[in-house]
Amino acid sequence: MSTSGQPEHPAPQAESEQPPPWRPPGAKKVRPGSESLEETLRDVRRKIYPRSVTGWFAQWRIVLVVLTQLLYYGLPWLQWNDRQAVLFDLGARKFYIFGMVLWPQDVIYLTLLLIISALALFLFTAVAGRLFCGYACPQTVYTEIFMWIERKVEGDRVARIRLDESPLGVRKLRIKATKHLLWIVVAFWTGFTFIGYFAPIRSLGADLVALSLGPWQWFWLFFYSFATWGNAGFLREQVCKYMCPYARFQSVMVDHDTYVVTYDHKRGEPRGARSRKVDHKAAGLGDCVDCSICVQVCPTGIDIRKGLQYMCIGCGACIDACNQVMEKVDYPKGLIRYTSERGIEEGMSDQQVRKRLFRPRILIYSTLMIIIIAVFFGSLATRTTLRVDVIRDRGSLGREVPGGLIENVYRLQILNSSESPLVLDISAVGLPDMTVGVGRGGEGPAQGIEVPAAANYLLPVVVQTPYDSQVEPGSYPIEFVTTSRLADGSSDAVTEVREASSFIFPR
Incomplete structure (x- = not known):
């Protein structure tokens, strides 16, 4: 005791004076020393019951769900030139994308597309966080669809909690069975559509009804259906929080100027319940009424008031x-809003925050994307529909044949990437008086060769040139010149393709 009669150390503040932290229904209070570990373990075990919400961001999520699923479910049914518009025919090693026919040799376009996708992911994350996760990721989209079915069958948040806590009975079994039946129908149709991108979907339906699918088709049908049912129906937020690698490395791309869902702690704290008639500023309270509705609507179950977390998918439901809530208590909106961490700390206006979006890393990502996109589409626009690859016959490098001729044998792999048959004329240049014949013996003419539409055509050819004793034995460069025109004569346009090779004079 001090001489004044007061305790030397002030008494600790009563626990009741501090607002209790929000905890989900049924969660137990944990010891301070183990709170972080227990909270993590509890998050893995507990089921999240997201509350339905309406608003500007909710409408955008609905629009993106509808658009992405119209695209996914609708593309395989579109027809183009009497075939499926989008078909990845792995058996024939041909990819049909509307008017384009791509072959394995066109893998460069896939490479460019993956680079563009990666840069777009970096750019969007640096600008506004996990936009893709919140609005267009398949996990988010199908979770939204499954949750919508769940709400229609079981009711909103409170009704679902009561149903899960109620004892097992006929009513509960009926409701649960109805929900899972609808889930399985959506999942099965999703798996069927997935296979429809790799096999003609119209004949695939008939094969499915007749139970005559191939073993790999059955495997992928059930695998993809089960994955959709399990991920969207059960795992849900666990995929986003613990399985998705993007959640872990996004922190590398997010900085203090990234536009993300943020709680304005300067305006909201100290939080606490109050009456509408109370002047909360005079009472020393912030604008946050501590209703925890922002936590109840979050699909990953996080509390945005604790700051930016890697589990936040940026869906805007809490906004x-x-x-x-702010409308009901007659407070200004935007307590939770899209802004930057720097904007909150420095009290910037929305206009000031948006100006800082155009920083060096954003400009670099944007410039690289524009360049690669221009290269991608420029390459597609100038891409020739005829490809000729020359393969030397290893069994006969060069030989002397009757008539004083030197002969080399080749195979031409001709890829016709157009939707029309072509007529080809083949010649060779590089040595004097060279002649080209088709077939193993070179007896066929090398003019007027018809190649079917979208075909991979293998053509053996023989190249001959007169023997010259003055020519040293060895390899000499030559070129195969292939000119093509449409077989139906609808156009006089001629395409010329030159492919380098070599001609060997034997000893």
Whole structure:
């Protein structure tokens, strides 16, 4: 005791004076020393019951769900030139994408597409966080679809909690069975559509009804259906929080100027419940009424008021929910909003925050994307529909044949990437008086060769040139010149393709 009669150390503040932290229904209070570990383990075990919400961001999610699924479910049914518009025919090693026919040799386009996708992911994350995760990721989209079915069958959040806590009975079995039946129908149709990108979907339906699918088709049908049912129906937020690698490395791309879902702690704290009639500023309270609705609507179950977390998918559900609460208590909207961490700390206006979006890393990502996109589409626009690859016959490098001729044998692999048959004329240049014949013996003419539409055509050819004793034995460069025109004569346009090779004079 001090001389004044007061304790030497002030008494600790009563626990009741501090607002209790939000905990989900049924969660137990944990010891301070193990709170972080226990919270993580509890998150893995507990089931999240997201509350439905309406608002601007919710409408955008609905629009993106509809658009992505119209695209996914609808593309395989579109027809183009009496075939499926989008078909990845692995058996024939041909990819049909509307008017284009791509072969394995066109893998460069896939490479460019993957680079563009990666840069777009980096760019969007640096600008506004996990936009893809919140609005277009398949896990998010199918989770939204499955949750919508769940709400229609079981009711909103409170009704679902009560149903799960109720004892097992006829009513509960009926409701659960109805929900899972609808889930399985959606999952099965999703798996069927997935296979429809790799096999003609119209004949695939008939094969499915007749139970005559191939073993790999059955495997992928059930695998993809089960994955959709399990990920969207059960795992849900666990995929985003613990399985998705993007959640882990996004912190490398997010900085203090990234536009993300943020809680304005300067305006909201100290939080606490209050009456509408109370002047909360005079009472020393912030704008946050501690209703926890922002937590209840979050599909990953996080509390955005604890700051930016890697589990946040940027869907904006908490923004819609908080704005509705702010309207009811007659406070300004935007307590939770899209802004940057620097904008909150420095009290920037929305216009100032948006100006800082155009920083060096954003400009670099954008410039690289524009360049690669231009190369991608420029390459597609100038891509020739005829490809000729020369393969030397290893069994006969060069030989002397009757008539004083030197002969080399080749195979020409001709790829016709157009939707029309072509007529080819083949010649060779590089040595005097060279002649080209088709077939193993070179007896066929090398003019007027018809190649079917979208075909991979293997053509053996023989190249001959007169023997010259003055020519040293060895390899000499030559070129195969292939000119093509449409077989139906609808156009006089001629395409010329030159492919380098070599001609060997034997000893």
